[in-house]
Amino acid sequence: MSRRRPRPAWQVADFFALEREAEVYLAAVDACLAMPAVARRLGVRPQATAENARAAMLTEANVERAVAPCRATQERFRALLERSERQRRRLDYLHDRTHPLTVVLCGITVFALLAVVFSPWPTALAAALAPPLIAAVIWRHQAWRMYVLLNLREWILWPHVSLLERRTTWAAAAWSRDLQGNGVRPLTDRVVEALLGEDHDSLLLADNFHGLRSPRNPRYVVESLAAQSLTRKIAQLESGGTIAVSGSRGAGKSTLLETCAGEAGFAVIVQAPATYSPYDFLLSLYVRTCESYLVHMGHVPPAFRRLSPFRRAARQLLPVLRKGGTVLAFGLAAGSLVVLGLAAAVRSLTDQQWPTARARAMDLWHEAVDVVLDIWKGERIGAAVPVVVAGVLLWSLRRWKRWRAIRRGARVTLVAAGVGLVAVASFSLLVDDDLRTLVREAIGRDEGKGSFLLLVPLVGLVNLLAEQPWEIRGRVLLTQRWRHRSGWGLFLIGLALLFTLPLTRALVADPENPLRLTVALAGLMLIRMATWSPASPIPPLVTACRDELYRLQTVQTASSAVTAGPPQLLTTQTTSLSTMPPNFPELVSDFRTLLTEIAAEQHRREQRVVIAIDEVDRLGSDTAALAFLGEIKAILGVPHVHYLISVAEDVGASFVRRGLPHRGVTDSSLDDIVHVPPCTLEESKEILERRASGLSEPYKALTHALSGGVPRDLIRYGLRLDEIEAKTRFVELTDIAGQLILEELSDTLAGFRTLLGKQRWTARTGPVLVAFRNVMDHLSPACPCGSIELRWALEHVAFHDLRGHLGEEAAAEVSNEARELLDEASAYALFSLTLLDVFGRRDFARRRDAAAARGPAGDLELLGRARQELEVSPYSARHLIGSIRTAWRLPEGPTVGPSASIPAPRSADCPRHPRASA
Structure with missing residues (x-):
């Protein structure tokens, strides 16, 4: 029967049959709460704490929801855990009844085995007979026989229990991974969202902003x-x-x-x-x-600009010298080792065959020299005619098309000869009587351990050739990197062990092996000679590009000197040629x-x-x-x-x-x-999700509205979100949106004021610039405090009436260009005020759904279109912004104070602004 654990303090009451299951579940909950994406959201609001989230995850209802998707792995872990506990109790029961007599019997048996192996045969015979005699005496006593049987069962059961506990541990790890991936983690996100409240998406809790910091990185590019x-x-x-x-x-x-x-x-x-x-x-x-x-x-393109001739020659020669030095160093070392190993065999072969070969070659040489001298002296007229004909034919064969086929045939012949030499060297091992005798003697001496040593390099080769890491039940035992290292180690150790065998040493020490190696190397050299080809020539287009670079980037000058006149009067004439671009x-x-x-x-x-x-x-x-x-x-x-x-x-x-x-x-x-049109809201969301994962939807809509769907501005405003969060420690949408919108409005109105300053103004029209200066004072520094004076100033610009502010006569003195600038500034201020009303107020999710239900004008997509329309015309943009404000139930005119004047700016910084707090 499985043990029921008592009701724990953390309230997973009687849901798990075994206490070990509860421990695994609790570890999975703690691991999910410690993940950066979850831990980042804990503590930003009073009720969203790690303690509250942990307590919610350990309620019976949530435990049932978390465990339900992982029931199969849980049942497997529970079955193995129950079997392991039963076997462990049996092992403990047998272990408590261990008799000292069993230990004595085991000691005598081990001593007898050592005596059989290392003692002379009389002592070994006595030692071999001692354990059976003692066992027979013990077996006749019933109590002793029972203790011995119990101890034998314990020894047999112990490996089984160890393996079962290992399998139980793997099953626990598999259930824990399943819980974290499919059960606990999704439920943890829902629990944390519930603790954060209904408007949890209004928190700035992005995972990272790495993609925004690398705008030209191709890995973050989204296909449009x-x-x-x-x-x-x-x-x-x-x-x-x-x-x-x-x-x-x-x-x-x-x-x-x-x-x-x-x-x-x-x-x-x-x-x-x-x-x-x-x-x-x-x-x-x-x-x-x-x-x-x-x-x-x-x-490499030619680097001839700003280089002296010496440096240019050094740059061309250094790669050649470096490559030649590497080849020379390795070639000398390898050649020295080969010559040292084969010197005796080559010298012996030369001493045996060289006199005959040299005598035959000298005879052929003397005969050829005699024929040539006779033809030269005119003593062999008949032979002179074929020689002349051969010379004419040789000249006519310079363009023979069959030379390529002959060269191919010569290469095939060389390859066949090389393969034949290698095959002869290998076949000579099989027909050598001495080697066959050594093999038969080794088999007769029963050197079976050599076959076991051969398994070591074979296992190493298997490790090298295997492509997948070794796994058992999903647990990685040997990674690919360590598998290759162990493979090379086993292969080299196996070869070293094989050389410790007498048979291997005898085979290597055969006196004919140097000759076999010489023949095999000669065959390999013939194969290499036949298959070798010179380095591929430089393509014509590469040469043409280099020539064009020299022609386009250099001026070439050629000089020649001519000496004319009699010896007693020397004159010099110099001609210079220079290429024209x-x-x-x-x-x-x-x-x-x-x-x-x-x-x-x-x-x-x-x-x-x-x-x-x-x-x-x-x-x-x-x-x-x-x-x-x-x-x-x-x-x-x-x-x-x-x-x-x-x-x-x-x-x-x-x-x-x-x-x-x-x-x-x-x-x-x-x-x-x-x-390439501006991005839609969905495309902007995809770009931001790729570049700033974890950024919630309201912030994506805010950056889309400010940028108008232009990717460059979208990335810039995304970075501004990160900058504001790092500077102010704000995480709420109302604070961050107000800060971002007001900062952008302040910069834009400053630009409009600069342009307005270039226009002509009089004493009666000057209050327009004064009004802009007062608005700038309200916006500096920008703070999302939502004061009445700030809204009053913004509404004064957004709903400005030039005639109402200045009067009919003064308004008529304002130039048309200044009027257009004022209309553009007013339209942008109205757009910014609309963004403040949409994103700068609480309960964003409910207001968004309500606006979308009132018609297409309530869609967040229209905010980006309004920003795009500002670049076309301020008048059409005001019409679109008006429809958006109607859908969001925003006022269509001034709501605070008279619109004819702007209140004085605040005398001190807002206490929520970072500069004031500093």
Whole structure:
């Protein structure tokens, strides 16, 4: 029967049959509460403490919910635990009845075994007969017989109990992992969320912000619809083309170009110059293409700029000397060892065969010399004719097409000869009578231990060849790294042990082994000689790129001196030749030729060539961008080359409305266009989840609304969240949103005030600048305290009425440009005030659901669209913001104080601001 544990103090009352189960569950709860993602949320609110969470997890209802998904592993652990306890009780029962006589009998038996092994045969015989005689005497006594049987059962049961306890421990670990992964951890999240309250998503508790700190890291890039569209368009233009990537600044055009360039076989990314010159840009692109191709092919671009001839020669010679020194060092060491081992065998073979071979070679040499001398003296006229014919035929065979087949046949012959020599050396071991005699004698002496020693290197080889780590019931016993180390160790130890056997030493000491090694090495050298080929020559395109780099980046000068006149009057004439840099048409032609060859080579390899020209939108205006496209149009249209050009939205709009009413430069320069729109709310959530995991939905919606879905600004505002949390220690949405929105509004209004300061103002219109200064004083420093004076100041700007503030006559003196700036500032202030009303108040989740239920205008997506609309027109943006405020039940006009004046700013810092607390 299993033991029922008493009711514990931590209130998992009578739910588990065994106390060990409760211990495993409690350990799983503590491990889940200690996880960083859970521990980060504990303590941020008064009721959300680790003690309360632990107490909630140990209630009977929650224990049932946590254990239910892991019932199978629990039943297996419980069954093994009960079996282990039963066997342990049996073992304890047998252990308590151990008789001293059993110990004496075991000692006598061990002593007898040692005597049998190490004593002469009479003593060994007596020692061997002693234990059976003592056992027979003990067996006749009933009580002693019972004790002996009990002790034998104990010894037999002990290994079984040990293995069962080990299996129980593994089962406990498996149930604990199952609990933490499928039972306790999900329930812990729900318990902590319940303790945090209904609006738990309003807490800033992200796991990390690593992805936001690395905006250009490709591992954090999320594939967008624009990326998929660009991939399809490139696939459709199989023979190459020019595709423009259009979008606002920060929309992700550069990331899109880098991603496509990374997927291509060969790619070049260049930046368009701010003040461009077509010749300089093409020259830079030409040089970058040559250098990129050299790197792509595994070569180093020539570094001849700012280098003296000595340093340039040293840089070229050092790699050769380093490689030659390594080969020379290893070659001398290896050759010395081989020569030392085979010197005696080669010398013996030379002493036996060299006189005969040398005599035969000298005879052949003398006969050949005699024939040549006779032909030279004219004594063999008949032989001279075939010699002449042979010379003519040899000259005519210089272009014979069968030489390649003959060389191939010679290589095959050498390989066959080498394989034959290696086979002869190996076969000689089988036909050697002395070696066969040694093997038979070793088998006759029963050297069976050699077969066991052979298992050691075999186990080592199995460890080396196995690809998966050794596991038993999911428990890793030997990792892949240690498996390889142990494999090499066992293999080398096994070989060392094999050399301790007499048979192995006799086989190695055979006097004919050096000769066999010599023959085998000769065969291997023939095989290597036949299969050796010189280093692959430098490809022609690599040489062409190097030549172009020298031509484009250096000025070459040649001088010659001529001496003329009679000896008594010497005159010297010097001629100097200097290369001229190529002009623009020649540069275009040469670049297209080189790029065509590179593209054809990559196309044969089924690879794509991409030339990405980024930052064209920074030229300043659409006119400059279109002029730039018109100038570089000469290098476009190379077969199998895809040009990707990032342009601004206005250039993309020019291509879209092609032919209406007339055609422009984009029609002849671009083949297609991909528009990169701002991200939707779902896309922004995906980006933030990839870059800042654990960031809750309200913060994703807040950063999306402030950035308008522009990825660059989205990342910037995400980093501002981390900065505000580190600076103020705020974790609530109301505090962080107010701080972020007010800081951004303060910076924006400061920029508007700078622009307004450049306009013309009079004494009657000056109060407008005074009003802006007062608002700036309220916003500096920005603090989410929500004071009435701050809201009064914000409403004064958001719902400003120029005529109501200044009067009819003074308002008429304000210029149209100043009016537009005031309208833009007012619209942005209204947008910021709306964000404060949406995110800066409590109970965000309930208000969000209520606004969404009132219609499409209550969707959080519209906040990002309103930010995008501010870049188009402040008047259309105010209309959209008005519909959003209606859906969220926000006031449509001023609510605090008269709108004609702004209250004086506070005299002291807010006590909640970090600067005041410091």
